[in-house]
Amino acid sequence: MSEMTSTLRILEPYPGIFAYYDGRVPGKRLHAKTANWLDDGAYSLGVASYAIVDQGEALVYDTHISLDHAKAIRTHLEALGVTKIRVVLSHWHKDHIAGNAIFSDCEIIGLTLTAEKLKDNREKIESANPPISPLVMPTTLFDGRLDLTVGTRRIELHHFAIHSADGNVIWMPDERLLLAGDTLEDTVTYISEAAEIGTHISELARMASWPITKILPAHGDAERIASGGYGPDLIDANRAYLRHMAGAIAAGQDIDPSLKSFVEEEIASGAVLYFAPYEEVHASNTAAVRAALSR
Template structure:
């Protein structure tokens, strides 16, 4: 499903899949994240080049997870930008990591990397960590739009993985409020105003409290910020990952 924020920014995603963002500028288009499936990435490339009639200036990966990077294969001839940590994480994907994922002809990491932040074409890419150590956000200064990657899940339970850092994640969400952004585009779910940053903070804070034993599982389930979110299996899986962290 293709949604337009305005005549220059398109969000492609449906039913909780990872969002792909297309940003049109005068000289061409920028694409943020490339989806799990190269077939989908191919259709996105055709949409930009044939339907929108724009050259692709460069692509950005917000973090290393396959649902944000596997489509890189279709854009191998383009500039792909990520943090150097995202590139390193992708290069560590071995057969064990890839065995339950869609078959990929070739893993294509970024061709341009940065340590902490990168500016190009009035676009800021900044590594903030939290969801994963390499998680980055993309700020469209001219558009006043912030693309958060998986730091924000809107309407769906968060994917909390074994290298997530809840404290860092919460700090990052608080710091994101400082950006002049009219719209937030999450990694998964519908774009909305800055209210989704607070929703995400409350979500993660309650998970912390559940692990610390200061609230009950029943209290969590009675909260609409949990009960109305899709993919409840991710909630249980995330708790398992956090409990595993605490035993290390």
């Protein structure tokens, strides 16, 4: 194990479903002491990629935050006897695609919109800090929905325009399990496209109508993920946060700068867990939504 993956944890919330979780380690940084995308917002908040394994096949959901993390995922899967790997991208953001090159010999599945976003942002991604270069693109594109099997497991990929316009979730209908990527987040969602907050709210309502029993997000609490994930009330909590913020700003009201106070009901119910570094996310969200709605 490299220094880069020294705190990586491999969890198995369900038989044959693995979470590759890293981050939320107080005082620890992986890349640099100065500001960078890997440490600030990915590692600091905790980040997980996933793999679904059955009968020698694996479906990897996101390729993690570095080549070393991706290598660790592939090494683990091959040690399990996996001989066929496919990759699914949840969306185009850097902390979900940084390890694509390790799977360049595999089918990489993404939304058409994800491929467009990656192409449009290739130069920024390849020159980022740390750089993701060369950027390896998805090889199989779809729109809306794509059905797959992994061994005997039924898998559905579905487009949800939440957090990012190209959100792509994995739905396992037999298990009623949702692998959510960044469409859902604990403590609160990071609002990366503030002008689309109305779309995010309506898409969360659509998601809430599904018969979901458990949710595994890309950013959340390691112990809750390890014990089977979040309940569907995570959807309601994320939606309430967006509705509360958008409504207050549209009405010209002040937003409580304390995240702990702003979402105290959702914390009290257990739908989400309070994690102090999300205070910075809340401050960023507030500024972004205020700017977007005042235009």
